[in-house]
Amino acid sequence: MDQRQPTAEIFEDAVAMAVRAPSVHNTQPWRWRISERSVDLYADPARRLPSTDPTGRALLLSCGAALHHLRVALAVQGWSAEVGYLPDPADHDHLARISVNADTPSRDDIDLGAAIVHRRSDRRRYCDRRVPCGRLRRVAERAVPFGAVARVVPPPLRTPLGRSTRTAARRHAHDRAYLAELAAWSGRHGTADGVPAANTPRPRPEDDISQRAFLAPELADTSFATDGSEWLVIGTADDGRRSELRAGEAASALLLTATSLGMASCLQTEPLEVAELRSAIRSDVLHDCAHPQAMVRLGFMPTSVAPLPFTPRREVHEVIDIGVRA
Numbered sequence: 001m002d003q004r005q006p007t008a009e010i011f012e013d014a015v016a017m018a019v020r021a022p023s024v025h026n027t028q029p030w031r032w033r034i035s036e037r038s039v040d041l042y043a044d045p046a047r048r049l050p051s052t053d054p055t056g057r058a059l060l061l062s063c064g065a066a067l068h069h070l071r072v073a074l075a076v077q078g079w080s081a082e083v084g085y086l087p088d089p090a091d092h093d094h095l096a097r098i099s100v101n102a103d104t105p106s107r108d109d110i111d112l113g114a115a116i117v118h119r120r121s122d123r124r125r126y127c128d129r130r131v132p133c134g135r136l137r138r139v140a141e142r143a144v145p146f147g148a149v150a151r152v153v154p155p156p157l158r159t160p161l162g163r164s165t166r167t168a169a170r171r172h173a174h175d176r177a178y179l180a181e182l183a184a185w186s187g188r189h190g191t192a193d194g195v196p197a198a199n200t201p202r203p204r205p206e207d208d209i210s211q212r213a214f215l216a217p218e219l220a221d222t223s224f225a226t227d228g229s230e231w232l233v234i235g236t237a238d239d240g241r242r243s244e245l246r247a248g249e250a251a252s253a254l255l256l257t258a259t260s261l262g263m264a265s266c267l268q269t270e271p272l273e274v275a276e277l278r279s280a281i282r283s284d285v286l287h288d289c290a291h292p293q294a295m296v297r298l299g300f301m302p303t304s305v306a307p308l309p310f311t312p313r314r315e316v317h318e319v320i321d322i323g324v325r326a
């Protein structure tokens, strides 16, 4: 039997990888507490976006994505994680307690670990090379271990989904509080959080499914005549906080798998932030069988296209507390 015990350093290294997870508007709404035998993940409510994310779903999805990144980082170092979700009913912000057992990393763990450093949210047009069905299936099935489903949006359902994305964009374009948040968190230069101007292209009104518009976009788009994206919608049977966290883990698993298979990707939640559009997507795309939590855009980006800069993160010591648990 493997007698190794984890150390604070192992947990710190894993958290340093976990904070590379995607988060809504790159808010990085998490805190981590490291103790002798476990790591605890907390939401940072000061980083919630009340107008963009009125229910806090995107915050929980972001923390779920970081939790999955942490699992992968631990697995690569030879530790399998056991996760207790929402372990303290008296502490709303305490999202998970992660303890570990010595284990051997699998090939898949190593591939996903490598993908953590290569993944970026790529909002540019993808090339028109179709994603083979087998590859789409391999990505989509990654949602299942997290109690979620990921439905690939078939061509006839792109029309109603596109209608919802455009309606969301129109509503948000007149929502002052939403726009104030967007201005506070995007169009950034040289900061450790928020969405950099250098990572967002100009909106493309001709796309059948639109993406969120950010402030002061500076990223040159690709020159492909059309966008060759596939879209997936991640859904869960229940609609509570635990499901949101698990859906965030599923989203992370999809994105890292897509990266490891050589695909470009980006998350999108804009229409899901408007209750009635979320209901429309639930019935149009998920046939009322699951609650939509996030949308994933996937496709190919030839290596001849300029690589994207990495979106900065806060220093890991800013989000870690080391100490004995109360």
Ligand SMILES: Cc1cc2nc3c(=O)[nH]c(=O)nc-3n(C[C@H](O)[C@H](O)[C@H](O)COP(=O)(O)O)c2cc1C
Residues within 6 Å of the ligand: 020, 021, 022, 023, 024, 025, 026, 057, 058, 059, 061, 062, 065, 119, 120, 121, 122, 123, 194, 195, 211, 212, 266, 267, 268, 269, 270, 294, 310, 311
């Ligand atoms: C819950 C969630 C919602 C997101 N929604 C959007 C979105 O609607 N549009 C978008 O372009 N990016 C979206 N993102 C991607 C973030 O903007 C991105 O992860 C962040 O800026 C960090 O950049 P990176 O993913 O390249 O590391 C979302 C990410 C998460 C986790």
